[in-house]
Amino acid sequence: AQSVTQLGSHVSVSEGALVLLRCNYSSSVPPYLFWYVQYPNQGLQLLLKYTTGATLVKGINGFEAEFKKSETSFHLTKPSAHMSDAAEYFCAVMGDIGSSNTGKLIFGQGTTLQVKP
């Protein structure tokens, strides 16, 4: 069955430091992968997505992620954290077409990013 694992439910960084949020997935076919951000009392906002093509994907707010098939990973990075980056981050994979998860987004458990001044 497809799944998404986010390593670290809570990550704390200093302002200006590198942000690294880890995501590993399982999928039987080339996956469609997504990172969403959720600010308090808000909905989910798409940060970036990988569908096909270039494995390094750039998103909004200076975030990027690299799809590594051999490692089944899709880690999210940002070179320099800003206070406004503090939020909940969800990695997700689209359910395989033809499976019981067709058309469903499968989410990881989320990672809370804290940015310290």
Place this chain on the structure above:
Amino acid sequence: DTEVTQTPKHLVMGMTNKKSLKCEQHMGHRAMYWYKQKAKKPPELMFVYSYEKLSINESVPSRFSPECPNSSLLNLHLHALQPEDSALYLCASSQDPGTANYGYTFGSGTRLTVV
């Protein structure tokens, strides 16, 4: 218009009340979704509408009743809810339910409190 609009933003209801949540999008998306999200947890899928027809019901209790009057509008009717149903209810849409590789666009949610 690239948004999914949800109303109301906050709702407090008693266990005997009947209320409805509303979701609207004008992006021409043909799939719409209802999710329930508890604090510090990922969203849980409740219902999927594909081309205005209910295609997925994730074994949701009948006190939640979805409705899709047209391709732009999605409602969630609530009746006889329990306190444990208190949560953030999120609506989302996607361009094509068959090849949803574009991802979903989420609304900002309705914060529901059942008293």
